[in-house]
Structures are given as C-alpha cells and as structure tokens.
Amino acid sequence: MDVTARLGVASGDVTLATWPNLHGDWAPVVHPTLLEAIGLHAALSVAIDALRLANHLADV
Known part of the structure; x- marks a missing residue:
C-alpha cells in the first residue's frame, strides 16, 4: 500500500x-x-506566542 502524510495549512x-x-x-x-x-507544530506555536509577546512589549 502507498502511504502519504499530508499537513493541511x-x-x-x-x-x-x-x-x-x-x-x-x-x-x-x-x-x-x-x-x-x-x-514542529508545537515549536511554531511557541514562536508565534513569543512574537506576539515581543510585539506587545514593543508597543508598551
């Protein structure tokens, strides 16, 4: 059987x-x-949260 792993973005x-x-x-x-x-999903989620925090702190 052929198996393919796909990620929906x-x-x-x-x-x-x-x-x-x-x-x-x-x-x-x-x-x-x-x-x-x-x-990878977990790492990207942490990076997104870190960017949001950095942007918030830059605006304060």
Whole structure:
C-alpha cells in the first residue's frame, strides 16, 4: 500500500512524506514523521506566542 502524510495549512496541503509499497505493519515507519510534525507544530506555536509577546512589549 502507498502511504502519504499530508499537513493541511491555510494555503493548501503540504506533503510531509510518501512511502510507496509499504507492506505489513507500516506504523513504525510512519510514526516518527508524525511525531516530527507534532513537534514542529508545537515549536511554531511557541514562536508565534513569543512574537506576539515581543510585539506587545514593543508597543508598551
């Protein structure tokens, strides 16, 4: 089976990875990429919050 991991963003879908012809239990192959995507989301959320705080402090 072909497996593709996609991330939906405001501008459309972004392909994170594609694994062609996976057989059997493909979770150990795909799971690390999904964990990386979750980590990236968390890091971007922290960066957005930090930028908002910095802009707020600059306006004060």
